[in-house]
Amino acid sequence: MEQVVKNPVIEVKNVNKSFGDNHVLKNFSMSVLPGENLVILGKSGSGKSVLIKCIISLIQADEGEIIVLNSPIQELEQDELDHLRAEIGFLFQSNALYDSMTVRENLEFPLRIHWTKEERAKGAEAAVKEALEDVGLLHTINMMPSELSGGMKKRVALARSLILRPKVILYDEPTTGLDPITSREISELMVSVQKKYNATSVIISHDLNCIKITSNRVIMLIDGTCYADGTYDELSKSTDPKIKEFFE
Amino acid sequence: MKYLKFLDNEFFKEAGELSHFTARFFRELSKPKQEYEEFINQCFWIGYKTLMLVGVTGFIMGLVLTIQSRPTLVEFGAESLLPSMVSVSLVREIAPVITALICAGKIGSGLGAELGSMKVTEQIDAMEVSGTNPFKYLVVTRVLAATLMVPILSSLANAISLYGGFLGVNIRGDVSWNLYWFQVFKILSFGDVIPSLIKTFFFGFAIGIVGCYKGFSSQKGTEGVGRSATTAVIVASLMVFIIDLIAVQITDLLGLT
Numbered sequence: 001m002e003q004v005v006k007n008p009v010i011e012v013k014n015v016n017k018s019f020g021d022n023h024v025l026k027n028f029s030m031s032v033l034p035g036e037n038l039v040i041l042g043k044s045g046s047g048k049s050v051l052i053k054c055i056i057s058l059i060q061a062d063e064g065e066i067i068v069l070n071s072p073i074q075e076l077e078q079d080e081l082d083h084l085r086a087e088i089g090f091l092f093q094s095n096a097l098y099d100s101m102t103v104r105e106n107l108e109f110p111l112r113i114h115w116t117k118e119e120r121a122k123g124a125e126a127a128v129k130e131a132l133e134d135v136g137l138l139h140t141i142n143m144m145p146s147e148l149s150g151g152m153k154k155r156v157a158l159a160r161s162l163i164l165r166p167k168v169i170l171y172d173e174p175t176t177g178l179d180p181i182t183s184r185e186i187s188e189l190m191v192s193v194q195k196k197y198n199a200t201s202v203i204i205s206h207d208l209n210c211i212k213i214t215s216n217r218v219i220m221l222i223d224g225t226c227y228a229d230g231t232y233d234e235l236s237k238s239t240d241p242k243i244k245e246f247f248e
Numbered sequence: 249m250k251y252l253k254f255l256d257n258e259f260f261k262e263a264g265e266l267s268h269f270t271a272r273f274f275r276e277l278s279k280p281k282q283e284y285e286e287f288i289n290q291c292f293w294i295g296y297k298t299l300m301l302v303g304v305t306g307f308i309m310g311l312v313l314t315i316q317s318r319p320t321l322v323e324f325g326a327e328s329l330l331p332s333m334v335s336v337s338l339v340r341e342i343a344p345v346i347t348a349l350i351c352a353g354k355i356g357s358g359l360g361a362e363l364g365s366m367k368v369t370e371q372i373d374a375m376e377v378s379g380t381n382p383f384k385y386l387v388v389t390r391v392l393a394a395t396l397m398v399p400i401l402s403s404l405a406n407a408i409s410l411y412g413g414f415l416g417v418n419i420r421g422d423v424s425w426n427l428y429w430f431q432v433f434k435i436l437s438f439g440d441v442i443p444s445l446i447k448t449f450f451f452g453f454a455i456g457i458v459g460c461y462k463g464f465s466s467q468k469g470t471e472g473v474g475r476s477a478t479t480a481v482i483v484a485s486l487m488v489f490i491i492d493l494i495a496v497q498i499t500d501l502l503g504l505t
C-alpha cells in the first residue's frame with residue numbers, strides 16, 4: 001500500500017482546559033490534514049467553542065500542545081502570532097461584525113494590518129467586492145450590520161473571514177439559527193469557497209444537513225475528549241447510544 | 249492574616265484592576281505605531297456629542313451664578329465686584345468641574361456601553377484575530393482623545409459661562425461690554441487659569457480610563473453592558489471630585505490661591 005505522508009495542518013495534543021472547577025477539555029487530541037473538512041459535533045456547552053478558540057489562541061490552554069501550520073501557536077511572539085492568524089479565517093458563533101462600521105469597512109478591517117498602504121489603495125476595493133460577490137451580497141456593501149438579516153450577517157462575516165485568503169478556516173456554528181434553506185445555501189457556499197481557495201476547514205455544527213454537505217470527517221466531542229472519529233456515514237450508522245443520539 | 253481580610257473586598261479588587269489597566273495603557277502607549285486616524289475620529293466624536301450640552305450648561309451656569317450672587321454683594325455695598333467674583337469662581341472651579349461631570353456622564357457612559365457591547369458580542373476578539381491590537385486601537389485612542397478634549401471643552405465652557413455672566417450682570421445693573429471684560433481679565437491671573445486648566449487634563453484622563461476599563465471588563469450579556477455604562481458614570485464622577493480635591497491641595501501648597 002502506498003502511503004503519502006502529509007503534515008497535519010492543525011495538530012492538537014493532549015490539551016486540557018478548565019475554568020475554575022469546570023473541566024472543559026480533558027486530554028483532548030486531534031489532527032486535521034490538508035484539504036480536509038473536519039466537523040466537530042458535540043452537545044451545547046461541551047467545549048467546542050473553547051476548543052477552536054484555543055486553536056487560534058484567543059483562549060490559552062492550560063496544558064498540551066497546539067500546532068497550526070507547523071507553528072506552536074502558544075509559544076509565538078505577538079507579531080509572529082499576528083502573521084499566523086492572517087492565514088487563519090475565523091467565523092464567530094455570534095458573527096462579531098463591527099456594528100459601528102459599514103459592511104465595506106468591516107471587510108477592509110483585516111487588510112489594514114496585513115496589507116501595506118499601497119496594496120490597499122490598489123487592491124482593497126476589488127478584494128472587498130470579490131469577497132462580497134462570493135457570498136452573493138455585493139449590494140449590501142454600504143449598509144450597516146444592523147440593517148442586515150441574521151443570514152446576511154452570517155454571510156458578511158464569512159466574507160470577512162475569507163478576505164485574506166486563509167489556508168485554514170475555522171467555523172463556529174455557521175448555520176445555527178437559520179432556516180433550512182438559508183442554512184443549505186451557506187453550507188454550499190462553504191464548500192465552494194473551500195474549493196476555490198483550496199483551504200482546510202474545521203466546522204463546529206449540530207446541523208445534520210450542513211454536516212452531510214460539508215464534512216469529509218466527523219469528530220465527536222463528549223465529556224471533554226474525542227469520543228468518536230469517522231466519516232458521516234460511518235458515525236450515522238453507529239449503534240453506540242451516545243453517538244446515535246445526535247443522528248436522530 | 250485575620251487583619252488582612254478587609255483587603256478581600258470588591259472595592260480593593262476594582263482599584264487594583266483599574267491600576268493594572270492604567271499601567272497597561274502606558275505600556276501600550278509607549279509601543280511604536282499609533283492609531284492616529286482613530287484618535288482623530290474619537291476627538292471629533294467626543295466634541296460633537298458634548299459640545300451643545302457643555303455650551304448650554306456653561307451659559308446657564310454663568311447667568312445663574314451672577315444673578316444669585318448679586319443680592320449678597322449688594323448687601324455689602326460691593327456690587328461693583330460682581331464681575332470679578334463671578335469670573336474667579338467660574339474659571340477656577342465651577343466651569344471645569346461641571347464640564348467634567350457632564351463629560352463623565354456623556355463620554356464615560358458612552359465608552360462603557362460601546363466597549364462593553366463590543367466585548368460581549370466578541371467584536372474585540374474579532375479584532376484581535378484580525379491582527380489589530382484591540383487595546384491600542386480602542387482604549388489608547390479613546391483615553392487620549394478624552395484627555396485632550398475635556399480641557400478644550402472646559403475652556404469653551406469658561407468662555408461661554410463668562411458671557412452668561414455678562415448678561416447676568418446686565419439684567420439688573422449696567423456694565424458695558426468693555427468694562428466687564430476689563431474687570432474679568434484684571435482679576436484673573438495665571439495662578440487661576442493654569443492650575444484649573446491642568447486639572448482638566450486629569451479629569452479627561454480619568455473619565456477615559458474609567459469608561460474604557462468598565463467597558464473592557466464587561467460581563468457577559470446585555471445586562472452586563474448596562475451595568476458597565478452606569479458604573480462608569482458613577483466611578484468617573486467620583487474620580488473627578490477626588491482629583492479636584494487633590495488639585496486644590498496642591499495649588500494651596502504652592503501658594504497659588
Ligand SMILES: Nc1ncnc2c1ncn2[C@@H]1O[C@H](COP(=O)(O)OP(=O)(O)OP(=O)(O)O)[C@@H](O)[C@H]1O
Binds near residue numbers: 042
Ligand atoms: N470565558 C469563559 N469563562 C468561564 N467559563 C467559560 C468561558 N468560556 C466557556 N466557558 C465554559 O466552558 C464550557 C464550554 O463552553 P463552549 O462555549 O465551548 O460550549 P460550546 O460547546 O461551544 O456550546 P454551544 O454549542 O452552546 O456553543 C461551558 O460550560 C462554559 O460555561
Ligand SMILES: [Mg+2]
Binds near residue numbers: 049050093172
Ligand atoms: Mg459554541
